[in-house]
Amino acid sequence: MTEQTSASSAEDVLLSVRGVEVHFPIRSGVLVERQVGAVKAVDGVDLDIPRGATVGLVGESGCGKSTLGRAILRLVEPTAGTVTFDGTDLGSLAGEELRRMRRQLQMVFQDPMASLDPRQNVQSVLSEPLRAHGVGGDHTARVRELLDLVGLPASAANRYPHEFSGGQRQRIGIARAIALEPQLIVADEPVSALDVSIQAQVVNLLEELQDRLGLTYLVIAHDLAVVRHIADVVAVMYLGGLVEQAPSDDLYATPLHPYTKALMSAVPIPDPAVEDTRQRILLQGDLPSPADPPPGCRFHTRCPFRQPTRCDDERPALRTVEGHPQAHRVACHWAEDIEAGRIQPAASAVIEPDPAPDPDPAATT
Amino acid sequence: MTTTEPLLDVRDLSVTFARKSGPTVHAVDGVSFTVRPGETVGLVGESGSGKSVTSLAVMGLLPRRGVRVGGQVLFDTDDLLTLPRDRMRDIRGRDIAMVFQDPMSSLNPVVPIGVQVTEVLERHQRLRGDKASAAAAELLSRVGIPDPTRRLKEYPHQLSGGMRQRALIAMALACQPRLLIADEPTTALDVTIQAQIIELLKELVQDTGAALVMITHDLGIVAGLCDTVHVMYSGRIVESAGRRELFAEPRHPYTGGLLASVPRLDAPRGAPLHPIPGSPTDVLRWERGCAFAPRCPNRLDACTDGPPPLETLPGRRLRCLNPLSETEEVPA
Ligand SMILES: Nc1ncnc2c1ncn2[C@@H]1O[C@H](COP(=O)(O)OP(=O)(O)OP(=O)(O)O)[C@@H](O)[C@H]1O
Ligand SMILES: Nc1ncnc2c1ncn2[C@@H]1O[C@H](COP(=O)(O)OP(=O)(O)OP(=O)(O)O)[C@@H](O)[C@H]1O
Ligand code: SF4
Ligand SMILES: [Mg+2]
Ligand SMILES: [Mg+2]
Numbered sequence: 001m002t003e004q005t006s007a008s009s010a011e012d013v014l015l016s017v018r019g020v021e022v023h024f025p026i027r028s029g030v031l032v033e034r035q036v037g038a039v040k041a042v043d044g045v046d047l048d049i050p051r052g053a054t055v056g057l058v059g060e061s062g063c064g065k066s067t068l069g070r071a072i073l074r075l076v077e078p079t080a081g082t083v084t085f086d087g088t089d090l091g092s093l094a095g096e097e098l099r100r101m102r103r104q105l106q107m108v109f110q111d112p113m114a115s116l117d118p119r120q121n122v123q124s125v126l127s128e129p130l131r132a133h134g135v136g137g138d139h140t141a142r143v144r145e146l147l148d149l150v151g152l153p154a155s156a157a158n159r160y161p162h163e164f165s166g167g168q169r170q171r172i173g174i175a176r177a178i179a180l181e182p183q184l185i186v187a188d189e190p191v192s193a194l195d196v197s198i199q200a201q202v203v204n205l206l207e208e209l210q211d212r213l214g215l216t217y218l219v220i221a222h223d224l225a226v227v228r229h230i231a232d233v234v235a236v237m238y239l240g241g242l243v244e245q246a247p248s249d250d251l252y253a254t255p256l257h258p259y260t261k262a263l264m265s266a267v268p269i270p271d272p273a274v275e276d277t278r279q280r281i282l283l284q285g286d287l288p289s290p291a292d293p294p295p296g297c298r299f300h301t302r303c304p305f306r307q308p309t310r311c312d313d314e315r316p317a318l319r320t321v322e323g324h325p326q327a328h329r330v331a332c333h334w335a336e337d338i339e340a341g342r343i344q345p346a347a348s349a350v351i352e353p354d355p356a357p358d359p360d361p362a363a364t365t
Numbered sequence: 366m367t368t369t370e371p372l373l374d375v376r377d378l379s380v381t382f383a384r385k386s387g388p389t390v391h392a393v394d395g396v397s398f399t400v401r402p403g404e405t406v407g408l409v410g411e412s413g414s415g416k417s418v419t420s421l422a423v424m425g426l427l428p429r430r431g432v433r434v435g436g437q438v439l440f441d442t443d444d445l446l447t448l449p450r451d452r453m454r455d456i457r458g459r460d461i462a463m464v465f466q467d468p469m470s471s472l473n474p475v476v477p478i479g480v481q482v483t484e485v486l487e488r489h490q491r492l493r494g495d496k497a498s499a500a501a502a503e504l505l506s507r508v509g510i511p512d513p514t515r516r517l518k519e520y521p522h523q524l525s526g527g528m529r530q531r532a533l534i535a536m537a538l539a540c541q542p543r544l545l546i547a548d549e550p551t552t553a554l555d556v557t558i559q560a561q562i563i564e565l566l567k568e569l570v571q572d573t574g575a576a577l578v579m580i581t582h583d584l585g586i587v588a589g590l591c592d593t594v595h596v597m598y599s600g601r602i603v604e605s606a607g608r609r610e611l612f613a614e615p616r617h618p619y620t621g622g623l624l625a626s627v628p629r630l631d632a633p634r635g636a637p638l639h640p641i642p643g644s645p646t647d648v649l650r651w652e653r654g655c656a657f658a659p660r661c662p663n664r665l666d667a668c669t670d671g672p673p674p675l676e677t678l679p680g681r682r683l684r685c686l687n688p689l690s691e692t693e694e695v696p697a
Contacts, residue, residue: 058399060556165644197644200640201642203635222556228630282560287555
């Protein structure tokens with residue numbers, strides 16, 4: 001096999017993103033506005049979403065996840081690149097054609113309350129997309145069916161968003177997204193606003209609906225454990241670009257990019273036995289500003305494995321690495337040397353497990 | 366087992382809020398726990414379980430109007446609940462400090478960070494002028510703020526969320542407290558920054574010998590950080606144990622349910638999640654029975670006859686009539 005170059009590779013790709021950039025202009029000037037720079041929220045992303053699969057997109061706040069999701073749905077216009085859905089270049093569509101295509105692509109938002117109109121009852125919330133897309137007739141039966149699909153009673157139809165708990169509101173948001181039988185759903189942080197005990201309900205619901213309706217998902221989340229659970233393929237984003245992309249199991253078994261390694265080692269695991277024996281890689285400082293991204297590897301200012309050459313002046317591209325599946329791609333110049341242990345992280349970044357945790361266990365009261 | 370006297374001894378704490386419309390809210394209901402010098406204690410529970418109200422009551426920071434606080438909060442030998450305001454103000458800041466989830470709410474937006482840290486040093490360590498500024502820079506660098514001398518001149522909005530939280534921790538440390546209460550200090554932060562802050566808190570506890578009360582909804586944080594953990598549900602403690610015992614063998618169905626419902630990064634892919642049914646709003650009032658009963662898979666008829674007592678078992682406290690058995694596997 002060769003490098004995958006287009007959407008027509010062996011896999012059945014539903015959505016294909018190539019070279020997508022979203023740059024937001026920064027303007028200044030009192031009388032005459034001038035553009036003085038740009039926030040490079042998304043800066044050259046290639047991503048394929050296979051039909052029926054779940055792709056997870058993870059990364060820190062501000063790295064451009066939501067903007068990429070919005071660019072895919074054309075809720076924001078990409079400043080460069082193409083998004084191809086089911087063989088059609090979405091950028092070539094306008095007016096009625098674009099509107100018709102939109103039925104196929106829906107979004108689920110983080111905050112179900114903010115995305116629901118408080119004055120509309122559930123019946124009207126769920127029939128709105130049907131009306132908007134010219135589905136005629138009485139929507140009562142369809143609404144009841146949708147409620148049933150997301151595990152809400154038919155009586156929910158007459159109630160208002162504030163009468164529901166957060167988890168139930170997210171179910172309503174999901175019902176609205178599937179109302180038009182879309183093929184792709186972009187779920188932007190679908191569980192992060194929910195209480196821990198009900199996040200699993202919504203994760204399970206998303207999985208169940210995928211099986212029943214054959215949906216394809218792009219799930220955006222900052223919680224790696226959730227993404228690891230739900231996604232077949234995971235893409236890791238840093239400062240506008242993807243730094244690693246791999247089948248979920250490969251990524252978690254052998255993260256190749258220093259950022260992925262650090263991210264994974266930072267996720268706490270609810271098990272003292274694991275926590276006490278883990279090595280951690282701590283990153284220095286914060287995410288740099290996307291208005292002024294570092295040259296070379298975007299991650300080099302925080303990278304514990306940074307080398308004196310290449311890292312600060314040559315931007316690494318996503319590529320495959322010997323000994324790993326074709327689908328595992330990483331954007332680091334030194335991935336092979338890091339994996340082989342020839343390059344070690346800066347000692348100051350490594351926190352070894354405490355050899356004697358709880359030397360003096362406190363008594364419980 | 367240590368024999369050290371507790372530094373903080375919270376006894377039967379209860380907090381009720383009177384509301385203009387509707388019944389009074391029993392936000393905290395008979396909560397007791399102790400914190401020993403150098404110990405890290407975790408309070409975990411979902412939104413609304415009473416974690417923040419507990420800490421605000423300890424700090425004497427609850428509003429006075431419409432709020433009733435009962436029980437005792439012993440610090441050394443003083444009951445903080447009955448202490449005159451000015452004595453309480455002295456203790457707060459000198460002996461007990463608090464770090465909140467939203468650092469912006471505790472920083473003055475129009476005063477440079479440096480001035481704010483220096484003020485605390487002047488008040489509590491009686492440092493003046495250049496000495497105070499130097500000590501402030503030293504503190505910022507101690508909490509991992511790069512280029513501290515420059516940062517001292519910056520305003521809170523010029524710092525990132527992680528830097529602000531560090532600045533707040535620096536201010537908390539400026540008074541060399543014996544007890545630090547951290548209320549979801551990393552919830553608003555990215556996981557890589559969270560790891561930095563947790564590591565910082567661990568080091569500080571080790572280096573200064575201060576005790577730490579960590580309030581969080583994240584069981585993962587508790588697993589790696591706390592000596593003792595108290596699980597709260599709807600205003601009451603439902604289970605307390607050392608962290609190893611609690612995670613190895615959760616006995617309360619709520620604790621077990623939480624552990625079975627959160628995805629683990631190290632779990633094999635496809636491992637099913639077992640959600641807790643219902644939502645935290647489906648609660649029974651404790652007077653009428655176990656508040657968790659409407660969601661509990663282990664519920665018995667007796668569970669809704671009256672409030673189950675908090676029983677003391679070896680190494681554990683447990684409020685449940687039909688707990689998970691000692692050897693029962695938590696569905697993983
Ligand atoms: N409409 C806009 N105009 C200008 N800048 C924007 C706009 N939308 C987003 N940005 C900037 O683009 C960058 C990426 O934002 P985005 O919301 O995509 O991040 P994210 O990864 O979704 O973060 P989070 O996890 O916090 O949701 C940020 O620096 C943000 O401030
Ligand atoms: N000032 C107040 N007036 C009235 N009710 C209040 C007040 N503060 C808190 N409560 C109520 O007390 C209960 C406990 O709230 P608390 O803030 O302690 O929860 P928490 O466990 O900290 O939750 P979270 O994880 O959301 O921070 C909640 O039901 C809340 O609505
Ligand atoms: S290219 Fe260099 S700076 Fe970037 S991740 Fe690899 S080692 Fe680190
Ligand atoms: Mg976002
Ligand atoms: Mg709180």
